[in-house]
Amino acid sequence: MRLAGQYARNLGGSKALVVSDPGVVAAGWAQQVFASVERAGLASILYTQVTPNPRMDEAAAGAAVYAEEGCDIIIAVGGGSAMDCAKCIGLLAANGGDLRDLVGVDNVRSPMPPAICIPTTAGTSADLSQFATIVDSEIKRKLLIVSKTVVPDLSLIDPATLTTMDAFLTACTGLDALVHALEAYVSLGHSPLTDVHALEAMRLVSSNFLQSIAEPQNLEYRTNMMLGSLEAGLAFSNASLGATHAMAHSVGGLLDLPHGQCNAMFLSGVIDFNYGHAEERYRSAAIAMGLEVSGLSSSEIRKRLVAEIARLRDAAGLGGALSRCGIHRTEVHELAEITLHDPCVVTNPRRPGQRDIEVIYEEAL
Numbered sequence: 001m002r003l004a005g006q007y008a009r010n011l012g013g014s015k016a017l018v019v020s021d022p023g024v025v026a027a028g029w030a031q032q033v034f035a036s037v038e039r040a041g042l043a044s045i046l047y048t049q050v051t052p053n054p055r056m057d058e059a060a061a062g063a064a065v066y067a068e069e070g071c072d073i074i075i076a077v078g079g080g081s082a083m084d085c086a087k088c089i090g091l092l093a094a095n096g097g098d099l100r101d102l103v104g105v106d107n108v109r110s111p112m113p114p115a116i117c118i119p120t121t122a123g124t125s126a127d128l129s130q131f132a133t134i135v136d137s138e139i140k141r142k143l144l145i146v147s148k149t150v151v152p153d154l155s156l157i158d159p160a161t162l163t164t165m166d167a168f169l170t171a172c173t174g175l176d177a178l179v180h181a182l183e184a185y186v187s188l189g190h191s192p193l194t195d196v197h198a199l200e201a202m203r204l205v206s207s208n209f210l211q212s213i214a215e216p217q218n219l220e221y222r223t224n225m226m227l228g229s230l231e232a233g234l235a236f237s238n239a240s241l242g243a244t245h246a247m248a249h250s251v252g253g254l255l256d257l258p259h260g261q262c263n264a265m266f267l268s269g270v271i272d273f274n275y276g277h278a279e280e281r282y283r284s285a286a287i288a289m290g291l292e293v294s295g296l297s298s299s300e301i302r303k304r305l306v307a308e309i310a311r312l313r314d315a316a317g318l319g320g321a322l323s324r325c326g327i328h329r330t331e332v333h334e335l336a337e338i339t340l341h342d343p344c345v346v347t348n349p350r351r352p353g354q355r356d357i358e359v360i361y362e363e364a365l
């Protein structure tokens with residue numbers, strides 16, 4: 001946090017757009033970044049019109065401020081919302097036009113301006129991922145921009161920022177990190193390098209997740225969760241994700257629910273669906289999560305892994321059903337259609353059809 005200004009100067013910046021959200025400003029973190037930028041002799045302006053699932057109009061308004069103020073570097077301080085919005089502001093600053101033209105994999109023409117991310121949650125990994133997620137409110141969909149050009153130039157990591165998260169945000173973001181690790185590990189795009197990070201992320205997150213909720217000021221748990229999130233990010237930014245994320249994006253776009261909460265509703269169903277296509281991988285994942293699997297049959301390991309996911313989810317307070325969030329059976333068909341167009345579904349270890357996804361949604365109702 002104290003080094004933000006120095007690094008902004010090193011990257012050639014003279015005026016920084018600091019992108020944050022009202023909660024992070026209230027916690028005092030944005031002011032620390034501001035002070036650091038000032039000490040380094042750079043000018044800066046704060047932009048905080050960022051909602052939990054950032055929208056295209058918020059990014060457009062931020063890009064207008066960036067241009068009007070003559071900014072030449074972006075510093076995001078916050079969770080996935082602030083960082084995703086900052087990435088989209090940078091993309092608009094560099095490419096102009098409409099973010100919709102950049103959606104999908106490798107459709108970005110010009111890289112964004114220099115960008116520094118300072119995460120204040122442990123889960124999103126937007127600070128090192130090649131993903132930027134933005135909501136198109138007109139069609140109520142989360143759009144994914146996947147491109148190496150949205151990997152920030154620098155991430156500054158300080159686990160102390162996590163101590164101001166409340167229990168629900170800790171739960172949502174921590175569970176997201178676990179899903180990143182699990183989906184990256186069984187992804188069709190996995191590699192020996194991403195495997196190392198994914199397994200270590202599972203180990204760190206599963207052994208510190210509930211503890212960090214129970215003891216929010218404990219820096220050891222917070223540090224381990226931050227490390228787990230980073231390792232999960234290194235894994236999924238390169239291996240990509242799977243059907244859980246594709247389904248969570250569909251619901252998150254429609255209902256404006258926290259991303260981690262959406263993931264929590266589908267992870268067990270997706271593991272059940274995938275299991276026979278990645279048995280050995282799920283066995284290794286179960287071991288990384290601390291489960292005793294020796295002597296168990298494949299079907300017993302599957303049950304134990306799904307039960308452990310459910311235990312973590314419920315203990316973290318994320319056990320609600322989809323119907324209680326306002327989704328009805330009549331919407332399942334359309335949600336499944338949207339899911340099948342999400343880039344994350346491509347690397348799921350088992351290729352799902354429309355009915356497969358509908359069944360997982362229906363089981364979560």
Ligand SMILES: [Fe+2]
Nearest residue numbers: 124176180259
């Ligand atoms: Fe995620």
